[in-house]
Amino acid sequence: MERALEICSDLVAFNTVTPGGRAILEYAESVLKKLGFSVEILTFQSQDGTNIVDNLYAEYVSNSNGRKLGFLGHLDVVPTGDA
Numbered sequence: 001m002e003r004a005l006e007i008c009s010d011l012v013a014f015n016t017v018t019p020g021g022r023a024i025l026e027y028a029e030s031v032l033k034k035l036g037f038s039v040e041i042l043t044f045q046s047q048d049g050t051n052i053v054d055n056l057y058a059e060y061v062s063n064s065n066g067r068k069l070g071f072l073g074h075l076d077v078v079p080t081g082d083a
Contacts, residue, residue, distance in 0.1 A: 007031060011075070018053065021076040025056045028075060032058045 014024040022041075029039045037058040045052040060069040 014075075016076045017079050018076045022054050024075045025054055028056055029058075036060060 025041050032039050037060045039058045042055050
């Protein structure tokens with residue numbers, strides 16, 4: 001439980017306002033790799049190249065029964081507006 005609290009504390013310390021969330025993805029990648037996940041950071045961009053966003057894909061494959069566990073989510077927030 002202590003490790004989970006440490007990870008949560010680390011996660012909330014990152015500046016994750018879009019589009020600057022690469023550091024938190026790299027942190028999540030390192031945590032998940034230690035747990036045996038296969039992890040990939042993917043970069044997506046709009047067709048005009050103006051909107052570039054990184055995402056994390058992680059997958060855990062059980063050797064005993066062939067089952068997979070996937071992790072898909074986002075770790076960023078949208079910037080505040082004028083309102």
